[in-house]
Amino acid sequence: MIRLSDIECVLLDMDGTLLDKYFDDFFWEHLVPERYAEKHNVSFWRAKEVLMAMYRAHENTLNWTDIDFWSAELDLDIPALKEQIRHLIDIHPDVEDYLRMLRGHDKKVYMVTNAHYKVLDIKMKKIPLGHYFHRCITSGEIGCPKEWPEFWQKLENVLRFDKERTLLIDDTVAVLRTAKQYGIRHLLHKICANSKTAAAAADGFPVLCHFRDLIEEV
Numbered sequence: 001m002i003r004l005s006d007i008e009c010v011l012l013d014m015d016g017t018l019l020d021k022y023f024d025d026f027f028w029e030h031l032v033p034e035r036y037a038e039k040h041n042v043s044f045w046r047a048k049e050v051l052m053a054m055y056r057a058h059e060n061t062l063n064w065t066d067i068d069f070w071s072a073e074l075d076l077d078i079p080a081l082k083e084q085i086r087h088l089i090d091i092h093p094d095v096e097d098y099l100r101m102l103r104g105h106d107k108k109v110y111m112v113t114n115a116h117y118k119v120l121d122i123k124m125k126k127i128p129l130g131h132y133f134h135r136c137i138t139s140g141e142i143g144c145p146k147e148w149p150e151f152w153q154k155l156e157n158v159l160r161f162d163k164e165r166t167l168l169i170d171d172t173v174a175v176l177r178t179a180k181q182y183g184i185r186h187l188l189h190k191i192c193a194n195s196k197t198a199a200a201a202a203d204g205f206p207v208l209c210h211f212r213d214l215i216e217e218v
Contacts, residue, residue, distance in 0.1 A: 002188070009107065013170040015113065021171065028051075036074060097215055163183045
């Protein structure tokens, strides 16, 4: 694993990396299709087919995680639906210990997420991690998603991090690829993003399944 002494800045994704992606997968793949089917009087499977096509059309754009956009597009109150199942929001094991360790070693720690700011607020109220971060930054604030090369240039302009001494941990391979192309030296692919599904393939990046593995390396 990566030595802590080689790192001065840590960029951490939220959904799937720090928090269990089960909440998000259940929400978009089950609850939203269920409510969409009821609203349009179609079968659950037909609703899911329609929605998956809509999701794919907006993947890797700001719309993808913009719950105001989806509320208007689907004529559903997406924030209210998220609140209905907020009890499913959960944190991956050992995350808080890892964050505490980073702050104890005076590292710069930032949350960098594609999540909409309203979703960030919902989740941080359920799992209060905000105090561990020097700042939480959404792609909406930057103006483009993490999958775009422009994101990393704009983020560096904001945070002034040293690419050679920065670690990014993310569960999305497309994000890791773009960050690597930009020049961020230390990258970890958080697998086991959804605790109830099989781990994703490594796909060429060093993998992290359990945050305790990082703590043990210190």
